[in-house]
Amino acid sequence: MLKTLQKPLFQNLFNIGLLILVLIPLLVLACYNHPSPVDDYCYIDTVFKYGYFEAMNFYYTGWTGRYFGILMNHSNPLILKWPGGVKLLSFLLILGLAGSLFALVKEVFPKWTRLGALGLVGGLVFLFILKIASIAEAFYWMAAFVTYTVPNALTIYWLVVMMRWYQLPKGGLKNFTSILAGFLVFAVIGCSETNLTIMVLLVAGWWGYQLVINRTWDWFAVFLVAVAAFSCYIFFTSPGNLLRMSGNPEGRNIPFSAMQSIKLLARLSIEWMTRTPLLVFTILWIAVLPKIFVNQQTMRYFSVPLWVAVLAYFGILFVQIFPSYYGIGIEPAPRVINSIYLYFLIGWFYCLAVLVRYFYQQDFWGAKNWYLPPSIKLVLAILILVSALFSQNFRMVYGDWLRGRAAAYDSELKQRYEYIENTPGDRVYVEPLKARPQSLFLDDANPDPKHWWAKCMGGYFGKKEVVLKTNP
Template sequence: MIDFYRKYRAVGNWINLLLLGSVMLPLLALSYYNHPSPVDDYCYIDTVFKYGWLEAMNYYYTGWTGRYFGILLNHSNPLLFHWIEGFKVLPVVLLAGTVGALYWLARQLTPTLSRWAHAGFAGVIFFLYLLKIPSVAEAYYWMAAFVTYTVPTLLTLCWIVVVLRWYRLETSLMRWLTALFAGFLLFATIGSSETNLLVIMLLLAGWCGYRVLFQRRWDAFMLGMVVVAVFSCYLFFSAPGNEARLGGNPLSGNVVASALSSFRKLIVLSIEWITRTPLLLFSVVWLLVLSRMAPQARTYFAVPPLYVLLLYVGVLSAQLFPSYYGIGIEPTLRVINCVYFFFLVGWFYLVGVVFHYLAQKRTFAFPPLLYVGVCVVLALLVALSFYRSPQVRMLYTDWLRGGAAAFDREMYARYALIKQTEASEVYLPAIQHRPPSLFVGDIEKSESHWWNKCTAGYFGKQTIHLLEKPTTE
């Protein structure tokens, strides 16, 4: 039985890595064709060129939003150095960071498993994520979106790991350095977006509540994180620019209606993610893995299930709340990206917590035939889900049918035309090929549109006109 289980695990790890590669390959290939978007990417750097780096950030902080860390990253994008190719590098870094953060978290929660198993776990989460991700472009290719959503989401995972590791350190120097790093991650995450602010504040409250209510303990590290969080929230909410968003829509500011809308939306999304992906079967495989782990190896899952469930629902619904409360609209795709990511990570953790709780009351033994049956059914369901996924089909279509490459050529031709035009007014043809995995938006027909003005200002022109509408994708 032990030999059978080892072979099962070894084969399973390789299959999980294969799943990771199946969705990572087109993502990496498409990165080569990525470009800065006229939707906001140019605006940040145009403001820097006009007013200076610090003053430009202050302009956004006082006039639009309190996302101080997101403001910092957006005003430091590769356009600041006239490095268009930087937008091809950043998605690769972000993709590697996503898998790396998942791997690091798996390694912390299940230290007795092999590195291959941890990599396989990261592969499964990422595979499931790409199957139903609402917007690939807003998650990994559009910088104005990913620095305020994807980046802080990954920072949140890293913060969780760093906090857990702090309690295992023995030397005071390493504890001090780790505490400083955890403080920075907390500070950066809170300053990225309202969505991630609520997520990490709930996680912080959940951690403090567990330490005080269940373990009857508190420590200076925990109190230090609370101080950092309070200071960071003060910087965020005291920004004068927040009034521009809260006061811009008469439907904003209704707490009860926003909370109800958030829960309703979460229920709809959860049903979609559970029924339209192989999540349940992967959960069964996860149970098989957990059943082979000693109780001591499941230390991080020894948390009251109801407590984790409440925190899980709170974290997911809280991400939807700002959209309804702040501007009175449905959450954007980039927000749903984050909700789905935390849904997957939290789901597997919750399954582990429930299993550990039940395993303390009875012993679970699964026959070898069950392993084989689960593998066969899972393989069929994974293949079907992969084939039917609109997101996966979109990635491979944009890459292999040349849409992304054509978009890349058109963008370089546009840069050349702007450079060759000596007049202060530039007339640009619309981008004909718009691969949905990369394309977010283009300049508009009105030369007075914000995106046109920002793009013109960045390239040193007075106005930019759009000549025609696109005809193909």
């Protein structure tokens, strides 16, 4: 058994098992997902009332500059009166995020087999799901996932496109790749303030790295900077941004925002390091890196100054928190914390690789011969499996699925839709949902007929309001 633990095949299969362990319940739960009364119906109700393009203009001028997020929210399956399409979107989103990580791993480690790449992805996704702040906001609430999870996946694909561009010979394919990279910059920036700051930092940072460190005038990087500048102009000239930012007196206070961002980042980092098996995976990652660095083609992606990698890492995490404090003076929502955690994990393992690469080249502390005994690997594997049992998210997704809470939620909502459509009159009162699976449920219909959720849901079903019944 201990000898088997030393074989890469066993280690990859173990990590793939972790990937399956977390993906299966998420994909099953997607089959029970439904639009949320929180925002989801409002986008399409606006389309029904004012038309497709005027509805998007209404949001852009009156609420937010998220032009690409507005486009996606107004183009969801509800526009076809197909609530079941939300199930498909969630299903594809989960696979798409895992697929983006797989594409990145394969690009960084081209000599790896698919099994080896899936093994690394398995460890990342397992850690991510174990401590994600809100599973509902990451994968099942449509208004949130199209403006956070989707652009996060697109950002990872953008990294893949960037690395591919520098390997392609001149020609039509390289030109197409340039256009694709520019489009991804435009799309990601237009999704949310969080993703805007990430992409701007990545684009500007790469151009600066080429200019200062590599002493190269990179026209491709200049092109991406121009696309990012144009995208930011469209975003920030939206009248809706000013309306949102004026809602809190602490907004636009730079010292307050910076200090609160650093405090929150420190607290979250400690929590992620101590309440997940991150340190266990860290030990395993450090042990395997010397074997990876035998390949010089792989080492080039980690041959950057450590201070540059750490600065970029801290910057990407910091800029995700700062807009919430600067814009509206409050702590980021769980959907933003989800995004921060994803980049925390990716950056953590990347910075470790940069550090170990330096040790490897200098052969500090015998780095080229680092070895982890099979008995230690066995203990670490057991710790990883035990961590799953203590994970609140792990218990929640399996409980919602296997205990039937998600199926009951799906059944109740289908009955509610039928009742609304068959009930005459402009105002329809609906019973509160009994099944409320935490992984899917965000909020119920609103009891106030004047509330915009009640009006939006009513407009979608051809009524004036859909109102939640309350006890006298």
